[in-house]
Amino acid sequence: MEFLLNTVRKVDNDQAREFAFGDDTxxxxxxxxxxxxxxxxxxxxxxxxxxxxxxxxxxSINVKCSQDKNVPLKMxxxxxxxxxxxxxxxxxxxxxxxxxxxxxxxxxxxILDFKLLLQKIKEGSL
Amino acid sequence: MKRVPxxxxxxxxxxxxxRSDGIFIDEVVGAxxxxxxxxxxxxxxxxxxxxxxxxxxxxxxxxxxxxYNTAIELMRKAKKPLLYGFSxxxxxAQLKGIQLAEKINGxxxxxxxxxxxxxIEKAKSVGLTLTSIGEVINKADLIILWxxxxxxxxxxxxxxxxxxxxxxxxxxxxxxxxxxxxxxxTASFGVMGVRDISLMIQPNKDIDLIRTLKExxxxxxxxxxxxxxxLDKDDLKRLLLQLTGAEYGVIFAGQGLLxxxxxxxxxxxxxxxxxxxxxxxxxxxxxxxxxxGHYNMTGFEHVALANYGQNGSLNFVNxxxxxxxxxTIDKISKGDFDLSIIVGTDPISHLPAxxxxxxxxxxxxxxxxxxxxxxxxADLFLPSAITxxxxxxxxxxxxxxxxELQKIINPPNNIPSDEEILNELxxxxxxxxx
Numbered sequence: 001m002e003f004l005l006n007t008v009r010k011v012d013n014d015q016a017r018e019f020a021f022g023d024d025t026x027x028x029x030x031x032x033x034x035x036x037x038x039x040x041x042x043x044x045x046x047x048x049x050x051x052x053x054x055x056x057x058x059x060s061i062n063v064k065c066s067q068d069k070n071v072p073l074k075m076x077x078x079x080x081x082x083x084x085x086x087x088x089x090x091x092x093x094x095x096x097x098x099x100x101x102x103x104x105x106x107x108x109x110x111i112l113d114f115k116l117l118l119q120k121i122k123e124g125s126l
Numbered sequence: 127m128k129r130v131p132x133x134x135x136x137x138x139x140x141x142x143x144x145r146s147d148g149i150f151i152d153e154v155v156g157a158x159x160x161x162x163x164x165x166x167x168x169x170x171x172x173x174x175x176x177x178x179x180x181x182x183x184x185x186x187x188x189x190x191x192x193x194y195n196t197a198i199e200l201m202r203k204a205k206k207p208l209l210y211g212f213s214x215x216x217x218x219a220q221l222k223g224i225q226l227a228e229k230i231n232g233x234x235x236x237x238x239x240x241x242x243x244x245x246i247e248k249a250k251s252v253g254l255t256l257t258s259i260g261e262v263i264n265k266a267d268l269i270i271l272w273x274x275x276x277x278x279x280x281x282x283x284x285x286x287x288x289x290x291x292x293x294x295x296x297x298x299x300x301x302x303x304x305x306x307x308x309x310x311x312t313a314s315f316g317v318m319g320v321r322d323i324s325l326m327i328q329p330n331k332d333i334d335l336i337r338t339l340k341e342x343x344x345x346x347x348x349x350x351x352x353x354x355x356x357l358d359k360d361d362l363k364r365l366l367l368q369l370t371g372a373e374y375g376v377i378f379a380g381q382g383l384l385x386x387x388x389x390x391x392x393x394x395x396x397x398x399x400x401x402x403x404x405x406x407x408x409x410x411x412x413x414x415x416x417x418x419g420h421y422n423m424t425g426f427e428h429v430a431l432a433n434y435g436q437n438g439s440l441n442f443v444n445x446x447x448x449x450x451x452x453x454t455i456d457k458i459s460k461g462d463f464d465l466s467i468i469v470g471t472d473p474i475s476h477l478p479a480x481x482x483x484x485x486x487x488x489x490x491x492x493x494x495x496x497x498x499x500x501x502x503x504a505d506l507f508l509p510s511a512i513t514x515x516x517x518x519x520x521x522x523x524x525x526x527x528x529x530e531l532q533k534i535i536n537p538p539n540n541i542p543s544d545e546e547i548l549n550e551l552x553x554x555x556x557x558x559x560x
Contacts, residue, residue, distance in 0.1 A: 004329050006310065009419065011159060011278045015475055019497045020163075020170035059479060070311040075329070077310065081475060082499050088478040093456055095240050095478065098382060099309075099329040118503060121479050122486045 001044060003036075003076040005054065005087055005100040013079035024114045031081035032061075032111045034104070035068040046106045053107035054078075054087060056100065059126065061086040062111045076104060082117060086126060130532050132157055133214075133421045133514030134164030136524035137259070137280050138531075146534050151515070158281035168515055168535070172497045175539045178507040185507060190542075196506050198554050200489050204465035207232040210454060211471035213420035215510075215544040216519025216531065220422070220429040222548035223469060228442045229555050233463065235439035235454040236426035237471055242416035243438055244384055245393055246427055252397040255404055257376055257413035258525045264292035268368050268375035270305045273332070273382020274417045275312035280524070283378070283417075284317055303368055307335070308382060323364050331355030332383060333392045340399050342366055343406055369403055373410035380417045415525050420471075421514070424522040458484050467491045469544060470510075472498035493547055510544045517543035 018027040034054060036044075046052060048067045053060055054076065061083055071077050078084035080097075089096050112120065120126045131140040134157065142161060145153040154165045167173065177193030178185040188196070201207060209227050212220045213236050220236070227234035236243070245254070262269070269287050276283040284304075291298040304322040306314055309329045318324055327335060334355045342350055343366065350362045357365075369375065383396065397414075404411045418424060427437040434440060434447055441450045457463055458481045466473075466485055474482045475498060492504040495512045511517040516537035523529050542550070 006329075008275065008310070008312075009279045011281070011313075014163075015472075016496065016498075017163060019472075019499075020167055020172055022172075070315075072309060072311075072326070075310065082479075082482075085475065085477060085482070086479045090455055090459055090478060090481065093453065093459075094244075095455060114499075115502075118474070118499060121474070121483050122503065124480075124483045126479060 001040070001074075001104055003040070003054075003074050003102050003104050005076045005078060005084075005102045007078050007080050007084040007088060007097045010079045013081075015079070015081045027114050028111060031079055032063045032083040033066055033079065034063050035066050035071050035077040036104075037071045037073050037075070038067040038069055040073060041065060041067050044104060044106055051107050051109065051111060052104050053109070054102050054104050056087060056102045058089055059086045062107055062109050064111065076102065082114070082121075128534070130534060131514060131529050132161040132164060133512075133521060133531055134158070134161035135280050136418050136421050136423060137283055137286075138421060138521060138523045138529045139282055140529060144534060148535060151535060160281055165515065167496060167512060170496065173495070173538075174497055174501065174507060174509050175541060176509065178504075180505045185504070193506065193508050194550055194554055197491055197508065197551055200465055200491060200506065201230050201467075201551070201555065204230065204489075206463045207465040207467060208454070208457060208463035209234040209467045209469065210473060211237065211469040212426050213237040213418075213423040214470035214513070215422065216513050216517075216521060217422065217425045217429050217528075218519050219469070219513070219544035219548055220426050221433060222545055222552060224430060224434065224440060226467075226548055226552050226555075227440060228445055228447070229552060231442050231445065232467070233439060233441045233454070233457055236423060237420055237476075238418065238423045238426055239438050239454055241381065241384065241423060242379075242418040243427060245379065245397070245414075245416050246437060248393045248397055252394055253401050254397060255400055255411065255413045256526060257415060258527050259286060259415075259523065260527075261374070261413075262287045262376050262415075263290045264294050265374040266292075266376050267295065267301055268303050268305070268372035268412075270307065270375065270377040271314055272307045272377055272379050273384070274378045274380025275308070275314050276378060276417065277313040277316065279380070279419050280417060284314070287376070287378075288317065303372075305365065305368060307332075323361065323368070325357050325361055325365065328356035333395065336392065336395045336399050338362065339366065339369065340395065340402055343370060343399070343402055369412060370406060372412065375410065375412040377412060377414050378417050379414060418524055422521040424524060424526055425520070428522055428526070455481070461487070463488060465489050465491070467493070468500055468504075469493045469548075470495070472500045474499040474503060493544055495541075508547055509541050510547055511537035511541050513543065516541070517545070519543070519545065
């Protein structure tokens with residue numbers, strides 16, 4: 001299904017807090033997440049907490065989905081993090097953090113751990 | 127008990143009460159969730175309080191002398207160093223950073239260039255009507271959040287702007303109208319009352335709304351005949367009436383309005399709209415405040431402009447400032463650097479993965495007071511004191527008002543401030559050591 005992805009700051013999903021007070025597990029738990037409208041979650045045939053794959057022609061990432069009725073239909077919201085930035089990109093020599101066209105589908109593959117994700121970024125193997 | 131400013135975000139609230147014996151902070155009163163957390167960073171369990179150097183793929187503790195010498199060695203080897211960040215350090219540290227860039231022929235930039243610096247660039251040709259938080263508290267009767275979620279990015283902004291009773295406006299929330307223009311129903315919508323206007327605009331349609339408003343604002347008693355950008359004509363009419371009838375309106379512009387698009391004139395036309403409304407206004411005006419999050423993002427623009435006559439990114443060649451032909455994103459995209467010196471920010475988390483990957487191909491020196499994805503991949507990490515808690519200095523609030531930050535306690539391990547670290551590096555480079 002096609003969505004528009006927006007990366008946002010969320011008080012409850014704050015990377016600075018997790019880096020300071022959490023650990024790699026809480027970092028993944030709080031930040032490798034996408035918020036979708038409950039109707040879209042039903043359409044995707046997944047349940048809240050399931051892993052979904054978000055992708056476009058330049059990148060992809062697996063994250064946990066969570067429902068939020070305040071998110072408009074066909075929109076995906078991710079907290080700013082190293083996971084969401086697998087999908088942000090450079091456009092017209094500026095950074096595109098909002099309204100990025102993506103596709104989302106159910107996926108059984110695991111969510112990448114923080115350290116493994118860092119390693120893959122370093123290798124350019126994502 | 128002592129009253130201090132909080133450097134937790136760009137609002138720099140100067141009404142925070144703390145109880146401290148000069149060694150520990152025992153109590154923080156009046157701070158928001160972000161502010162309280164900022165003070166908690168002093169004792170954060172993951173805080174790094176020793177210089178670290180990467181050996182055999184692991185960061186290992188070194189002493190300060192080794193740390194400075196390693197940094198000098200890396201800088202001397204580099205031909206095209208990139209200095210980036212500087213939004214969460216004092217103005218004094220920002221100046222040292224620019225002087226360091228001048229010394230090592232580097233390219234220096236702050237987070238502002240990918241955030242609200244873009245507005246300042248456009249304002250050079252269009253103009254900009256700014257205001258201060260004090261003016262907003264005392265006078266505002268219209269508050270617009272455009273692509274901005276104040277409740278979660280700058281939590282006390284609405285307390286001050288919306289719920290306050292001003293000197294010239296003894297009535298408070300009841301006479302203030304809040305308008306939120308956003309495609310997402312953010313947490314900020316939670317404070318809306320019956321007189322407020324919620325405008326759930328379609329994604330990427332801001333330019334359509336701006337153009338319609340520009341057209342309609344030019345005509346007296348104009349009422350749009352049809353809706354635009356997902357907003358119906360009644361909503362448009364209410365928005366127009368508020369924009370042209372407010373005695374003192376302020377627009378808080380967020381990242382949502384700064385997104386790039388194929389049509390890159392959005393910001394320019396947005397600023398033109400404000401100037402146009404003000405030229406038509408008979409009894410009041412509309413002002414703009416950019417909602418940058420980092421507490422001294424605005425400061426870098428002022429420091430660079432005041433000392434070097436140029437804001438945004440600065441590029442030094444032969445120790446001279448040269449006309450800047452590329453921005454930082456362009457430089458990273460093209461791999462046009464061979465060392466990055468990251469100060470008080472986390473580009474590995476903030477930038478798209480392809481840019482992070484390019485940053486990781488060259489040595490990274492990080493100067494910061496907290497752990498981050500960038501510190502995890504750094505070759506050299508120099509920890510710094512937390513400005514506004516463990517060291518003082520000047521910072522510019524989001525409305526361009528300078529606020530003096532205070533030192534409350536000593537940092538652990540006597541960690542130096544960002545300014546002291548950058549100054550030490552400059553001194554050692556100048557003296558020819560190590």
